[in-house]
Amino acid sequence: MDLHKLVKSFRYAFYGIFTALTEQNMKIHFVSAVVVIITGLFTGLSIFEWLVIILLIALVISTEMVNTAIETVVNLVSPEFHPLAKKAKDVAAGAVLVFAIASAIIGLLIFIPKWFEQ
Numbered sequence: 695m696d697l698h699k700l701v702k703s704f705r706y707a708f709y710g711i712f713t714a715l716t717e718q719n720m721k722i723h724f725v726s727a728v729v730v731i732i733t734g735l736f737t738g739l740s741i742f743e744w745l746v747i748i749l750l751i752a753l754v755i756s757t758e759m760v761n762t763a764i765e766t767v768v769n770l771v772s773p774e775f776h777p778l779a780k781k782a783k784d785v786a787a788g789a790v791l792v793f794a795i796a797s798a799i800i801g802l803l804i805f806i807p808k809w810f811e812q
C-alpha cells in the first residue's frame with residue numbers, strides 16, 4: 695500500500711470539501727445541518743433517529759457537492775449557452791432539490807411528534 699498516495703488522496707478530498715463550502719448553496723446546507731443537529735440535541739433523539747438524521751445530512755451535502763462538480767465540468771466544456779449544458783445543470787440541481795425536500799419531510803416526521811409529546 696502506497697501511504698504517501700493515500701495521504702495525498704485524503705488531502706485532495708479535504709480540499710474538495712473546503713472548496714465546495716465556498717459555494718453559497720453549500721453554506722445554506724451547512725448552516726441548516728448545524729441547526730438540525732442543535733435542534734436534535736435539545737429535542738432528544740434515539741440512536742436510530744440520529745443515524746437517519748446524520749445519513750440525510752451527509753447525503754444532502756454529498757448530492758450538492760456532486761451537483762457542484764457537474765456544474766464545474768459543464769462550465770469547462772460549455773462556457774457558452776447550450777441546451778445540453780442547461781439540461782445537465784437543471785437535472786443535477788433537480789436531484790439536489792428532490793433529496794432536500796425528502797430529507798426535510800423525513801426530518802419533520804421525526805421532530806414534530808417529539809415536540810408535541812413534551
Ligand SMILES: Nc1ncnc2c1ncn2[C@@H]1O[C@H](COP(=O)(O)OP(=O)(O)OP(=O)(O)O)[C@@H](O)[C@H]1O
Nearest residue numbers: 717765772773774775776777779780781783784787
Ligand atoms: N452554459 C449554459 N448553457 C445553458 N444554460 C445554462 C448554462 N449555464 C447555466 N445555465 C442555466 O442557468 C442555470 C443556473 O446555472 P448555474 O448554476 O451555473 O448558475 P449560478 O446559479 O450562477 O451558479 P453558481 O453561482 O453556483 O455558479 C442552470 O440551471 C441552467 O438552466
